[in-house]
Amino acid sequence: MKKQRSSLKKGENIVGWAFVAPTMLIFFVLTAFPFFFSIFLSMADWKFFNGWDKLKFVGLENFVELFEDEDFWNAMKNTIIYTVTIVPLSIGISIVFAYGMNGRIFGKKVLRMLFFIPYISSMVAVGAVFRMLFREEAVVNNLLLDLNLISEPIKWAINAKLSKVPIILLSVWCSIGYQLILFTAAMQNVPNGLYEAARIDGANGLQQFIKITLPMISPTIFYLVITRTMSVLKIFGSVNVFTMNTSTKSNTSVVVDIYNTAFVKYDFGPASAMSMILFVLVMVVTAINFWGQKKWVHY
Amino acid sequence: MKIGYRQKETLIMSVKTVLFFGIGVLFLLPLLWMVSSSLKYPSEMFAKEFSWIPKSPRWENYATVWNGEVVSMARGYANSAFITVMSIVVRLIVASLGAYAFAKIDFKGKNIAFMLLLSTMMIPGEVTIIPRFMLFHKIGLYNNLWAIIVPHWFAPGAIFFLRQFYKTLPTELMEAAKIDGANHVRIFLQIMMPLTKSALASQCVLSFVACWNEYMSPLIFLVKKELYTVAQVIQWTMMEDVSRTDMMMTAATLAIVPVVIVFFMGQRYFIEGIATSGVKG
Numbered sequence: 001m002k003k004q005r006s007s008l009k010k011g012e013n014i015v016g017w018a019f020v021a022p023t024m025l026i027f028f029v030l031t032a033f034p035f036f037f038s039i040f041l042s043m044a045d046w047k048f049f050n051g052w053d054k055l056k057f058v059g060l061e062n063f064v065e066l067f068e069d070e071d072f073w074n075a076m077k078n079t080i081i082y083t084v085t086i087v088p089l090s091i092g093i094s095i096v097f098a099y100g101m102n103g104r105i106f107g108k109k110v111l112r113m114l115f116f117i118p119y120i121s122s123m124v125a126v127g128a129v130f131r132m133l134f135r136e137e138a139v140v141n142n143l144l145l146d147l148n149l150i151s152e153p154i155k156w157a158i159n160a161k162l163s164k165v166p167i168i169l170l171s172v173w174c175s176i177g178y179q180l181i182l183f184t185a186a187m188q189n190v191p192n193g194l195y196e197a198a199r200i201d202g203a204n205g206l207q208q209f210i211k212i213t214l215p216m217i218s219p220t221i222f223y224l225v226i227t228r229t230m231s232v233l234k235i236f237g238s239v240n241v242f243t244m245n246t247s248t249k250s251n252t253s254v255v256v257d258i259y260n261t262a263f264v265k266y267d268f269g270p271a272s273a274m275s276m277i278l279f280v281l282v283m284v285v286t287a288i289n290f291w292g293q294k295k296w297v298h299y
Numbered sequence: 300m301k302i303g304y305r306q307k308e309t310l311i312m313s314v315k316t317v318l319f320f321g322i323g324v325l326f327l328l329p330l331l332w333m334v335s336s337s338l339k340y341p342s343e344m345f346a347k348e349f350s351w352i353p354k355s356p357r358w359e360n361y362a363t364v365w366n367g368e369v370v371s372m373a374r375g376y377a378n379s380a381f382i383t384v385m386s387i388v389v390r391l392i393v394a395s396l397g398a399y400a401f402a403k404i405d406f407k408g409k410n411i412a413f414m415l416l417l418s419t420m421m422i423p424g425e426v427t428i429i430p431r432f433m434l435f436h437k438i439g440l441y442n443n444l445w446a447i448i449v450p451h452w453f454a455p456g457a458i459f460f461l462r463q464f465y466k467t468l469p470t471e472l473m474e475a476a477k478i479d480g481a482n483h484v485r486i487f488l489q490i491m492m493p494l495t496k497s498a499l500a501s502q503c504v505l506s507f508v509a510c511w512n513e514y515m516s517p518l519i520f521l522v523k524k525e526l527y528t529v530a531q532v533i534q535w536t537m538m539e540d541v542s543r544t545d546m547m548m549t550a551a552t553l554a555i556v557p558v559v560i561v562f563f564m565g566q567r568y569f570i571e572g573i574a575t576s577g578v579k580g
Contacts, residue, residue: 015483016406023397024412026453031419034430041429048433106316113566114323117330120558122512124530125551128537129333132547137345139332178573185574234423237514245539255425262429263519275426286421
């Protein structure tokens, strides 16, 4: 009897590992191994097409050089600017829309669909659209001129101050549909009785929103702030579409810099060092996630 | 005359409806502009006298992009479709196997393996792309569609999502089948997996959108023009030496049409997939 049970257990072990084997195999080959290899490469001076014998181990030199590299700092600064604008704007707008569309409204499903289409659309496709809309002679400038908000067309693509604006608008516009779904779901879970009690106590709409809705959906807000921050730190597609064919540095991002260093110049050492810095940044956000969840979120 | 509570409710509802439909239409203006521009001459696209309806719609723009000589959207569709189908089918099978094992099989080292997988969700793909590039280059997957497909088979997010579903399925089902002499493979294939159909549908539509729209890996791995995916075809029309503004909006429209169709067919699954997991792709 005992023997049978242990052989049964052994069987379970084999079957279990067999079931997860494909996943674990790809995990080791395409994630775990490359990750550690990246750490190694970040401390090497090496161009891909030079062959292994040309590889030189340089310790932390790549990182030291990055700290003096103006282009990288610029990309980092831009990425931070993207993060602190896109995340609050897109989340703020989504909350307001979700609140407005909460409760009884005609054609809720159709509405949700209208907002969702930009989210599922190819970033390159909508990026191309925004790039065209923001051309010097195009619609956005014409509109602003007609409204007398500007006196001459803005060169959005190369204007050092404003070249980030189209990218920010594009990223906010694309993500609202997704966040709307999560906020709508969160708001539907707020017990109606809370609002009724507040109304009896004479709370107006704004007070109800601030005192009831916001705290009740705070787990969703927190979740989205964290995940959206992580994804905007890795912003690539929308930026790449705008930086193509231009030499401006005022709107590049860290991942665009990694891409160019690695796959245009094939300078794998410095590019790996950049990706390690990106990894640390993402880890910091994750740490804030674990630590902050206890502190700020009402459950 | 006093208006009753009912009328007031209806009034608020109507105002809200009109307001949000207004915003919703404004929201779609960039895409409407795209469709309208796809049927225009470039000069008409940026004309001062703007009109939503092209004077004489240039349907031939679509023929040009679809049958392009150097880079064609027809090929782009074929490549992207191949990548998407191969990615999704294997991904769902691999993820289901993993999810079932993590939820229903008691094996040694299960928790460590699961934690390992979850922790990789924090590693940005950008961090592993360089060694991955070297590996694929070495084994002949450079300029090969499989370089895009194979990484999609690793999906810790999907495993996590499906595992939640398997956990809710009653273990009694399994026990009964076991007594009848069924092994895990049969229980999984004939009893359990069919019960996760709606979860699989959610993962399917979300993966479809992610694969179809993927941009960075094709850019890195697929350099031959005949291997270009849909996203790369658009990118190509924007390149300096090509720069076909008229084709750009046509290509963009063609890229978006399939995801919109899939979305209309599987709206429910999109919403469920996002609302329950909040994980894209």
